[in-house]
Structures are given as C-alpha cells and as structure tokens.
Amino acid sequence: MSAPRLIQAAATAALGMSLSISSAFxxxxxxxxxxxxxxxxxxxxxxxxxxxxxxxxxxxxxxxxxxxxxxxxxxxxxxxxxxxxxxxxxxxxxxxxxxxxxxxxxxxxxxxxxxxxxxxxxxxxxxxxxxxxxxxxxxxxxxxxxSTALLYWNQDAFKKIGKDAAPATWEDVGADLKALKAAGYDCPFGIDVSNNEVWQLLEQFSAVHGIPVATQNNGYDGLDAELVFNKGKFVQMVTDLKSWYDQGLLVLKSKQAGEDYVTAFANGHCQMTLTSVGDHGTVGRTASPDMHWSVAELPLYAGTERKNSLVxxxxxxxxxxxxxxxxxxxxxxxxxxxxxxxxxxxxxxxxxxxxxxxxxxxxxxxxxxxKFPYKGREVAIASLSASEPTPVTRGMRLGAMPQVRQEVGNALQAILAGTVTVQQGLDDAAARGNEALRKFEATYKGKTLP
Amino acid sequence: MEKRAIFTNRWLGIAFIVPQLLLIFTFFYWPAGQAVFWAFTLQQPWGGGNEWVGFSNFVAILTDHIYWNSVVRSLAFAALSTGISMGVALVLALLADRELGGHHIYRTVLVWPYAIAAPALGLAFRFMLAPGAGMISFVNHIWPGIWDPTINGTEAFIAVTIAFAWKYIGYNFIFMLSALQAIPHSLIEAAAMDGAGAPRRMWDIQVPLLTPTLFFLLVLNITDSFQDSFGIVDIMTSGGPNRATELMVYKIYFDGFKGLDYSGAAAQSIILMLLVIALTVIQFRFLENRVHYK
Known part of the structure; x- marks a missing residue:
C-alpha cells in the first residue's frame, strides 16, 4: 500500500471510530x-x-x-x-x-x-x-x-395622484387606476391569472365579501358541494377586471411574460398588486430603498360588510x-x-x-x-380577524381545488383575451369544476367529512 | 451457404433472456397493467380503496370536447415540431456533410441541444420569448402588443413548438449526418462526373439513400412529441393561455399529479398509448414501402 493510500485508510478508520463513539454517547x-x-x-x-x-x-x-x-x-x-x-x-x-x-x-x-x-x-x-x-x-x-392576501400599493405613485391611503373599495380602485394611468404609469395594477394564481381573486375576494365559492359552506358540510362563484359579486369583479384590462389599467405579469407580479411591484413597474403577506419580506428585501410602499386589507365593493380573509x-x-x-x-x-x-x-x-x-x-x-421593514404585517392579522369566521369564511374544503383553480384561471385568460363573455366563461368554469368535484365525491364514496 | 449459430440447449437460451424480460416486466408490463386497472376503477390516491367503474372513466374523457381539442392539438404539435426539427436538421446535415468551413465545430455544437434537460430548455425559451423582458421583446417596442404568448394562444403554441423542435434538431442532425457519411463516396463522385450539381446530388442520391434513417427519425420524433413534451409545456406555459398549449401528455400530468385524479389520468394514458401505437402502425404500413434499405 502506498503512503498516501495508507494515510487515507487510517483517516477513514479514525473517522469511523469517532462517529461510532459519538453515536454511542x-x-x-x-x-x-x-x-x-x-x-x-x-x-x-x-x-x-x-x-x-x-x-x-x-x-x-x-x-x-x-x-x-x-x-x-x-x-x-x-x-x-x-x-x-x-x-x-x-x-x-x-x-x-x-x-x-x-x-x-x-x-x-x-x-x-x-x-x-x-x-x-x-x-x-x-x-x-x-x-x-x-x-x-x-x-x-x-x-x-x-399567510393571507393583502393589497400592496406604491405610496410614491399614489402621492402623485394626490392620495395618501390605499383604496378601500373597488370603486376607488377603478378611479385610482385611471388616475395612475393618466399620471403616466404603464402598469397601474399588475396581476397574474395563470392556473394557480387566482386564489386572491376567487377565494380571498369571496371571503372578505362574505360570499360562498361553493355550496355546503364551501364544502365544509358535505362532499356534494357545488361551485357558485359564477353568480353574484365575483362576476362583477371579473367584469371590472376585464374593463380595466381593456383600458390598459390592469396588466398581466407572470414569469412567462418576463416578470412576475410580485417582482413587478417590487421593481416599481406596477403600482398595485394583490399577493400574500408571505411576500412582504421579499418585497422589502428586493424593492429599492427609495421606494415607499405599504400594504392594506383587500378592497371591498361599496356597501359590503368586511368579513375575515382566509388563511x-x-x-x-x-x-x-x-x-x-x-x-x-x-x-x-x-x-x-x-x-x-x-x-x-x-x-x-x-x-x-x-x-x-x-x-x-x-x-x-x-x-x-x-420596526421597518416588518411594519405593516399586522394588517394581515387584522384581515384574518376582521370578523369571527362565518360559515363561508372558514376556508375551502373542496377536494379538487387544483382543478377548480385551473378552470377559473383558464376562464379568466379566455375572458381577458375576449374569446368568451364574462358570464359564459365563469359558467363554463363552474360547470367543469363541478365535474371534478363530482369525480372526487365518487372516488371517496361512502366517506364522510370528519 | 449461410452459417448459423444455434443454441442446442433451450434452457440456456431462456436463461440469457430472463434478465431482459424481468426488466421489461418490472418497468413496463407491470406499471402498464396497473394503469389499465386504475383506468377501470376510481382510485383513492392514498390507496385507501378503489371501486370498479367499468368504462365510465373512458366515457367521461371521450365525451369531453375539451379533451378532443387536446388530441387535435397534440397531432398538430407532432406534425409541426417533427416537420421543423427534421427539415432543419436535414439541411444542416447536408451542409455539414459537404465539409464547408468549420464543419467540425458545427458537428459538435449541433448535438448539444438534445443534451439539455426539458426544464432548463423551457426556462431558456421562456426567457428568450418573454414578451416584456425577453430577447424578443424588441418587437413589442416597435409594434406594441404584437407578440404576447401569455394571452394569445396561437403564439404560445408556436413558442412551445419551436422550443421542442429545437431540442430535436441536434438529435436528428447527428443521425442524419452519420447516415450521410455512410453513403459511398463513389456514388456521389460518379454523379458529379456526370454533371450533377450539389442540389441535384442531394435530392437524387443522398436523400433517397437516407430514407431508412429519415423513417426511423420520423417514428421516433412523432412518438417523442407525444410523450416528451410536458416538461417544456409545464415550464413555458403551464398549458395556457386558456388551454392553448394543453397537449394530451400535459393533461395527464396535470390531472394525475397535480389534481390527484389517478383514474382519469390512467385512462388518458391508455388512450395516448393506443394513439401512438396506431400512428406507428400507420407509418410502418404506408410509409415503409417507400424506404430504400439498400
């Protein structure tokens, strides 16, 4: 055995021994x-x-x-x-x-x-x-x-249009977006509607408005829940999104487009977005120190009583x-x-x-x-505890949620592209989502929710 | 007279093929059999139970017009991506074979794309083709909104087709080049002496002698475009926008792995398998007799 080999062997043996000794202790x-x-x-x-x-x-x-x-x-x-x-x-x-x-x-x-x-x-x-x-x-x-969803807004941009507070209602959002556009901002509101990124709009929006996404209290009371997001306020929300998109007030920001919506907000390219409080740290670390930004609870349509957002x-x-x-x-x-x-x-x-x-x-x-940069995260706690959880703001207990989100994402893409109307798109998404829910129910036939 | 080596001992012969059979059984027949079983049942993902449902999984899929859209889309994807990758590879191979300047470098470099894993490839193309920040984004500065695969389905489909074809160009290239180099030089020289120019020699001599390779590559490219495309689709478009890039294999991946609908995904895999088998049979039946093996 050559000298280096010998040393190596001895070292291995010593290491082995020391390991066995430590494990014996x-x-x-x-x-x-x-x-x-x-x-x-x-x-x-x-x-x-x-x-x-x-x-x-x-x-x-x-x-x-x-x-x-x-x-x-x-x-x-x-x-x-x-x-x-x-x-x-x-x-x-x-x-x-x-x-x-x-x-x-x-x-x-x-x-x-x-x-x-x-x-x-x-x-x-x-x-x-x-x-x-x-x-x-x-x-x-x-x-x-x-975490929960929050509205992220750029204080510098809003200052330019003479506002020092985040919009509290979607009606205000519409007016502010127009003003931001007029003030020269290309992307007043940046969001993503690809498959999994519809949770802010579908689930959190519905919760703070106290409206169900599905019957049976969003599935908490039975596997036979049916999707109902194609009726009521969510339709209004999507109609507004479509109108903002057509006016260039709402811009789709995704990795596929070159910059996702969180990065676009942190870089100051978009002045408003909806995302998780979990991104608060990322935005704080990546945004320019000169950029002033803050977070607020999700806006509501005027005349709605705020309910808790979902975790x-x-x-x-x-x-x-x-x-x-x-x-x-x-x-x-x-x-x-x-x-x-x-x-x-x-x-x-x-x-x-x-x-x-x-x-x-x-x-x-x-x-x-x-303390900066953690200031503002208490808004998430306020949003989550805005009310005692109501039967429809406990959460989502639906079996095929990935499919449901995909259907809604596809519908939003089609609606924004103008290939279907808002109502038709959401009706189709609900119908196809329901098929997935029925299949889930059949797969777990005989089981009941604990 | 032809000499033949024959095993006189039957069991020795069987012993030699057993390892191979075991491999095929473990990694193909067993899982495929499992998939067939799942396709006729409703499987709980955690293995808690399953129920025999006959053909209902198949009926649900085959009566869904959105599924049929994905079949048509997959066929178009196969035709386009195979056409592009084989066409470009053939031109490159014919040129490299002519030993133009720097052909040693092309020969090495052009194989690399095939060695790139699908996710890395998808990321690279996503970056290049991003409408807002990619290398292509300059077109949107000149004509605003002309290129946006995040909302325009046709453009998204073009993007994934190009990405997939690009990967296979290198693979096709190396096969075609080695086949070209196996063509006896005397044939080409004879044609040249008869006064045939380079394009004529390519068309009348090299391409016909290349047909066995072209046929092999055609079968392989088409098969792979049905199976190997989901990584690129997943990274570049996630099947969107509005399903414009939802190929059959991506739908299987999404329903099975993300949606945990194992039975639906198993039924779709069987349909895909039958489709690929059918296409391969058609190719052998109708195209092979136009192949010159000698």
Missing part, C-alpha cells in the same frame, strides 16, 4: 420531515430544524425540501404507497381535505395529547383554526406557515406507520414550533404571520410590528 432518534417550500423560505425551514436539533439531544429531525407543495404531496403519496413515508409532511391549504380523507395520518391533537403536551388549541388565531379544524373542532394537523399556506401532518419514539420526536418538534419565540423567529425571517394569539402578543410586546 448520544443516540438521537432520527425522523424525516418533508416540506414543499423552496428558495429563501426553504433555508429558513432548515434553520428551524437546526434550531430544534440544537435545542435538545434526544431527537434529530431530517428536513428535506421537495421543491414545491405539489411535489411534497405527490412524493408523500408515492412514499406512503411504498410504506416509506416521512414522519412529518407539510401539506398546502388546499390539500387539507385530501389528507383528512386519506386515513394515512395520526391526528395532531391526538399525537400531542398522547405524548403529554397540553396544547391550548383555542390560542390559534380564529381564521387559522377554522381552516384546518374538523367539524368537531379537532385539529388534525399543526398550522405552520400561514393560506400549509400545515404539518404526522403520518401513520412510525414507531412510538419517532412520534415522541414529532410531538416535540410540533411543540417546539408553536412556542412564541419560534413564531418571532419564523415571522422575522419570512413574511408569514404568527399562528397563535400568544405568538402574536409576544411579537407585539417585542415591538416587532413597529
């Missing part, structure tokens, strides 16, 4: 956590995992980003069918019903109780709890990254098929992330809101919301 139980966030947010999730691992020595959580929410769910399904599922998985808001009917999870409330954690589930912010709770109020999953984001589900010690670790992790200090860490590093009232109070006490 402390033998942390390893378990997997798969999540869907990517990019900046994924780094913060990883940091949360590192912090948990550093905070105790009994468990080691291994966190792996799956690249997107869709992929996290698909990969978990594939893994579950092969009996290789992670212990914890992050599932996006619209995957909640699929999870509830899957029979593949350990309910979070049961897991916490079994492992001796006394969780005050009522401490969760009303809108958050309503979205994820069963009809009996049980929490099957642990709320994690949560978006994802929650954590604990999967069946693992050992008791892994469940102990999972419970410890779920307990760790609900601590107020973690809420502060999480919200500081992302734009997401604290999910518990105790977390929120802790952040207020720490002066979080008074």
């Amino acid at each position: 402390a033998d942390p139980v390893k378990f997997d956590f798969w999540f869907g966030n990517s990019g900046d947010i994924a780094k913060v999730v990883q940091k949360v995992c590192d912090n948990f691992n550093a905070s105790q020595s009994d468990y080691q959580i291994v966190c792996t980003s799956q690249g997107s929410y869709d992929a996290a769910l698909q990969n978990t399904i594939a893994a579950y069918r092969a009996n290789k599922q992670p212990t914890i998985v992050q599932v996006f808001d619209i995957g909640t019903l699929t999870m509830m009917l899957s029979d593949a999870f350990v309910p979070a409330n049961k897991l916490m109780a079994d492992n001796g954690y006394d969780v005050d589930w009522n401490a969760y912010i009303g809108g958050v709890k309503a979205y994820y709770a069963t009809s009996k109020g049980d929490m099957y999953s642990m709320p994690f990254n949560s 978006g984001g994802a929650s954590l589900w604990v999967m069946k098929g693992h050992t008791d010690v892994e469940y102990k670790g999972a419970a410890a992790f779920l307990n760790f992330i609900r601590q107020p200090e973690q809420a502060l860490f999480w919200s500081t590093n992302t734009g997401y809101i604290p999910v518990t009232k105790t977390g929120y109070d802790y952040m207020v006490k720490n002066g979080f919301y008074d």
Whole structure:
C-alpha cells in the first residue's frame, strides 16, 4: 500500500471510530420531515430544524425540501404507497381535505395529547383554526406557515395622484387606476391569472365579501358541494377586471411574460398588486430603498360588510406507520414550533404571520410590528380577524381545488383575451369544476367529512 | 451457404433472456397493467380503496370536447415540431456533410441541444420569448402588443413548438449526418462526373439513400412529441393561455399529479398509448414501402 493510500485508510478508520463513539454517547432518534417550500423560505425551514436539533439531544429531525407543495404531496403519496413515508409532511391549504380523507395520518391533537403536551388549541388565531379544524373542532394537523392576501400599493405613485391611503373599495380602485394611468404609469395594477394564481381573486375576494365559492359552506358540510362563484359579486369583479384590462389599467405579469407580479411591484413597474403577506419580506428585501410602499386589507365593493380573509399556506401532518419514539420526536418538534419565540423567529425571517394569539402578543410586546421593514404585517392579522369566521369564511374544503383553480384561471385568460363573455366563461368554469368535484365525491364514496 | 449459430440447449437460451424480460416486466408490463386497472376503477390516491367503474372513466374523457381539442392539438404539435426539427436538421446535415468551413465545430455544437434537460430548455425559451423582458421583446417596442404568448394562444403554441423542435434538431442532425457519411463516396463522385450539381446530388442520391434513417427519425420524433413534451409545456406555459398549449401528455400530468385524479389520468394514458401505437402502425404500413434499405 502506498503512503498516501495508507494515510487515507487510517483517516477513514479514525473517522469511523469517532462517529461510532459519538453515536454511542448520544443516540438521537432520527425522523424525516418533508416540506414543499423552496428558495429563501426553504433555508429558513432548515434553520428551524437546526434550531430544534440544537435545542435538545434526544431527537434529530431530517428536513428535506421537495421543491414545491405539489411535489411534497405527490412524493408523500408515492412514499406512503411504498410504506416509506416521512414522519412529518407539510401539506398546502388546499390539500387539507385530501389528507383528512386519506386515513394515512395520526391526528395532531391526538399525537400531542398522547405524548403529554397540553396544547391550548383555542390560542390559534380564529381564521387559522377554522381552516384546518374538523367539524368537531379537532385539529388534525399543526398550522405552520400561514399567510393571507393583502393589497400592496406604491405610496410614491399614489402621492402623485394626490392620495395618501390605499383604496378601500373597488370603486376607488377603478378611479385610482385611471388616475395612475393618466399620471403616466404603464402598469397601474399588475396581476397574474395563470392556473394557480387566482386564489386572491376567487377565494380571498369571496371571503372578505362574505360570499360562498361553493355550496355546503364551501364544502365544509358535505362532499356534494357545488361551485357558485359564477353568480353574484365575483362576476362583477371579473367584469371590472376585464374593463380595466381593456383600458390598459390592469396588466398581466407572470414569469412567462418576463416578470412576475410580485417582482413587478417590487421593481416599481406596477403600482398595485394583490399577493400574500408571505411576500412582504421579499418585497422589502428586493424593492429599492427609495421606494415607499405599504400594504392594506383587500378592497371591498361599496356597501359590503368586511368579513375575515382566509388563511393560506400549509400545515404539518404526522403520518401513520412510525414507531412510538419517532412520534415522541414529532410531538416535540410540533411543540417546539408553536412556542412564541419560534413564531418571532419564523415571522422575522419570512413574511408569514404568527399562528397563535400568544405568538402574536409576544411579537407585539417585542415591538416587532413597529420596526421597518416588518411594519405593516399586522394588517394581515387584522384581515384574518376582521370578523369571527362565518360559515363561508372558514376556508375551502373542496377536494379538487387544483382543478377548480385551473378552470377559473383558464376562464379568466379566455375572458381577458375576449374569446368568451364574462358570464359564459365563469359558467363554463363552474360547470367543469363541478365535474371534478363530482369525480372526487365518487372516488371517496361512502366517506364522510370528519 | 449461410452459417448459423444455434443454441442446442433451450434452457440456456431462456436463461440469457430472463434478465431482459424481468426488466421489461418490472418497468413496463407491470406499471402498464396497473394503469389499465386504475383506468377501470376510481382510485383513492392514498390507496385507501378503489371501486370498479367499468368504462365510465373512458366515457367521461371521450365525451369531453375539451379533451378532443387536446388530441387535435397534440397531432398538430407532432406534425409541426417533427416537420421543423427534421427539415432543419436535414439541411444542416447536408451542409455539414459537404465539409464547408468549420464543419467540425458545427458537428459538435449541433448535438448539444438534445443534451439539455426539458426544464432548463423551457426556462431558456421562456426567457428568450418573454414578451416584456425577453430577447424578443424588441418587437413589442416597435409594434406594441404584437407578440404576447401569455394571452394569445396561437403564439404560445408556436413558442412551445419551436422550443421542442429545437431540442430535436441536434438529435436528428447527428443521425442524419452519420447516415450521410455512410453513403459511398463513389456514388456521389460518379454523379458529379456526370454533371450533377450539389442540389441535384442531394435530392437524387443522398436523400433517397437516407430514407431508412429519415423513417426511423420520423417514428421516433412523432412518438417523442407525444410523450416528451410536458416538461417544456409545464415550464413555458403551464398549458395556457386558456388551454392553448394543453397537449394530451400535459393533461395527464396535470390531472394525475397535480389534481390527484389517478383514474382519469390512467385512462388518458391508455388512450395516448393506443394513439401512438396506431400512428406507428400507420407509418410502418404506408410509409415503409417507400424506404430504400439498400
């Protein structure tokens, strides 16, 4: 054996020994956590995992980003069918019903109780709890990254047209957009209507106006819900969008067009947009320091009483098929992330809101919301708690939400392109969305909502 | 007399093919069989249960006019992208074969597109063809609104067709070039001595002798355009605007993986498989007799 080889072999042996020694001292139980966030947010999730691992020595959580929410769910399904599922998985808001009917999870409330954690589930912010709770109020999953839609507006541009406040009504929006255009802005209002980006318009708009997207209280009361967004105020909203688009007041901004709507707002190319409070951090980091901007609750049509907006984001589900010690670790992790200090860490590093009232109070006490660039994020909490959740503002409990959003996205594209009328486009989207809902219902024949 | 090597031991022969059969069974027949089963049932994604529903998944798909639109669209996509990629590749191969200046560089460079993964390719084309910020955006400065694939379906369809064809140009090129180089030089020289110019020699000698390769590439390009296009579509347009780029395979991907409708997606895969088989049979039946193998 040559000298370098010998050294290498010795080093490998030494490394192996040191590893076995360290594992003999402390033998942390390893378990997997798969999540869907990517990019900046994924780094913060990883940091949360590192912090948990550093905070105790009994468990080691291994966190792996799956690249997107869709992929996290698909990969978990594939893994579950092969009996290789992670212990914890992050599932996006619209995957909640699929999870509830899957029979593949350990309910979070049961897991916490079994492992001796006394969780005050009522401490969760009303809108958050309503979205994820069963009809009996049980929490099957642990709320994690949560957000809601806000109106982002450029204060500099609005100053030019003599306004120092965001438009509160859609009627005002129409007037302001015209004024902005007249003041020389190319893109007064930038949005995206491709497949998954209709949630602000469809779901959040309907919630703050207190109108249902589907019957059976948006599906909470039965799998036989039917879409009804093609009647009422949403039609008016789309009619206005179409008219603004035709006048050049509304501009489509997507990655396909070269710049997505959040970037377009942050770069000052568009003066108004609707997006998640989760983007508040991104806009703060990427916007020019000279640009003055702020956020406001979604506008309402005049004469409407504001209801709470819906929570978006994802929650954590604990999967069946693992050992008791892994469940102990999972419970410890779920307990760790609900601590107020973690809420502060999480919200500081992302734009997401604290999910518990105790977390929120802790952040207020720490002066979080008074400091630039976090100032303004309290609007999200105000929006989520604008009213007690009504039967139609708890959330969306529809099985085929990806298809429904795709249908609405396609309809909006066709309507803006002028190939169908507003009413015809929305009627078609509702009819096709209903077919997807019926198929989902048939697939889960005999199952009832928990 | 022809010499033949024959295995006298039947079991030895079988033993040699078993690994291959096992591979094909594991990675083709088993999953395909599974898909057939799913297509006749309603599958719960988590495996919680399934119910036999006969042909109802197929009926639902085949009575949906939007599905038929995607079939027509896929056929148009196959014809256009195959036409472009084979046509351009043929011209490039004929020129590279003439050993014009720098032909060594072309030969290497032109193969690269095929090595690029679909998502990266989609991203590159999305960037180049973006109406607001891409390299093409200058046309919108000259004639505002002339190019906008985010809202104009025809333009979006052109964009994905070009992206897909571009990927296959390199692949077709290398096959055509090697086939051209296998044509005996004496044939071309003889034609040249008879006074045939370069275009005449290409058309009368090189292209006919290339037909086995062209036929092989045609079958392959058409098959791949049905199966391999969803990555590019997903990145560039997500099937939009208003389904203008929703090809059959993208619809399978969306319904199955995003929508978790495993049964509907399985039924669509079977229809797609039958369509590709039918097209291949047609090509062998009607085109192959025009191929000169010798």
